[in-house]
Amino acid sequence: MKLLRYGFPGQEKPGLLDQNGNIRDLSGIVSDIAGDVLSSAGLERLRSIDPSTLPRVEGDPRIGPCVGQVGKFICIGLNYSDHAAESGMAVPPEPIIFMKATSAICGPDDGIEIPRGSEKTDWEVELGIVIGKAAKYVEEAQALEHVAGYCVVNDVSERSFQIERSGQWTKGKSADTFGPLGPWLVTRDEIPNPQNLRMWLEVDGKRFQDGSTETMVYGAAFLVSYLSQFMSLQPGDVIATGTPPGVGMGLKPPVYLRPGNRVRLGIEGLGQQEQLVRSWNRQG
Template identity: 75%
Template sequence: MKLLRYGPLGQEKPGILAADGTIRDLSAHVADIAGDAILPEGLARLAAIDPATLPVVEGSPRLGAAVGGTGKFICIGLNYSDHAAETGATVPPEPIIFMKATSAICGPNDNVEIPRGSQKTDWEVELGVVIGKTAKYVSEDEAMDHVAGYVLVNDVSERAFQTEHHGQWTKGKSADTFGPTGPWLVTRDEVPDPQNLKMWLDVNGKRVQDGSSKTMVYGVKFLVSYLSRFMSLRPGDIISTGTPPGVGLGMKPPVFLKAGDVVELGIEGLGTQRQVFVQA
């Protein structure tokens, strides 16, 4: 299934993408794509519904973030061997974990605000893993049972805030609108191998990232198990798993985003995003 949320910011309704490409309204069945709706039994109930029997959503509504009620937005740094190489960094012996504020989450095609004082706003196409069942001290063999599905994420970053202002990376990752998420929550059954997905990102029509999740150092199973050792993972939590090479910071000379720039990105099977960058 491809589950989604549509409507004005803060008033999103639950929907599903039908086989004919139309959005169908799920409001009569669930309040939101969040909480109980993405538990295994909740997803099973939704899977039993024939989308053709649901009301068609007319027009082209705004799409919100694909999952609601996210309590934790956990990011993994330097998790692609080729991305680590382009930035001159060494692949860490254990995953680098940092948090992105949930207030950064926005719709996949919403405008993204360049923070005041920013000189180094950057892009990162990432595979997001959505937790669908509480995970605590789970093994790698059990890990996928706790995954509801996957989302496309742009882990927008302000590099000066991230690395030059001292302290942790979070301050360079958490500005409002720095977490476009969606367009869909694609359930796990539709993604047989999350470690073999093509990923791409364009800036103003130029392809700058063209990679694959197969160069991920720490894969989805490992990350879910690893993170569950340090904190419980709960339904709606998102793990953003890192980016392939081609970020602005890695270019020679570095290239960063400015107001008016258009960023488009996608992951095989997970849809696409398009953002216009504006000055905050």
């Protein structure tokens, strides 16, 4: 299934994408794509519904972040060896973990707002893992049983805030609009091998990232197991699993986002995002 949320920010309704690409309204069945809806039983209930019996959503509504009520937005750094090399950093002996503020979450096409004082806003296409079943001290062999599905993430980053301002990476990762999720949450049964998905990103039509989850240092199952040793994972938690090479920071000379740029990105089977870059403003 391809699950989604549509409508105005903060007022999103749950929906699913039928086989013809039509949005079907799920609000008469569930209140949100969140919590128990993401459990195996919750997803099986939705899977048993004939989409043609659900109301068709007319027009071209805004698509919101594909999962609601996210408790934790966990990110993995330097998880592609070639990206680590372009960043001038070594592949870590264990996954680098940092957090992204949940207030950064937005819809896949909502746009990127460059923060006040930013000169180094960058892009990162990433595979997102959405947790469906609570996980604590799980073994790698069982880890994917705790996954509801996958989505596209743009881990937008301000490199000066992240690297040059001391302390945790979180401060360079958490500005408003720095966490586009979606367009869809694609359930795990449709992605039998999350380690073989092509991924790409373009700015103004020029392709900068063109990679595959096959080259991840630490795969999805390992990451879910690993993270569960340090914190319990809850339904709706999102894990951004790292980015392949081609980020702006790694280019020579570096290239960063400016107002008016248009960013397009996607992952095989998970859909595409498109964001117009704009400046911060006091009313933003």
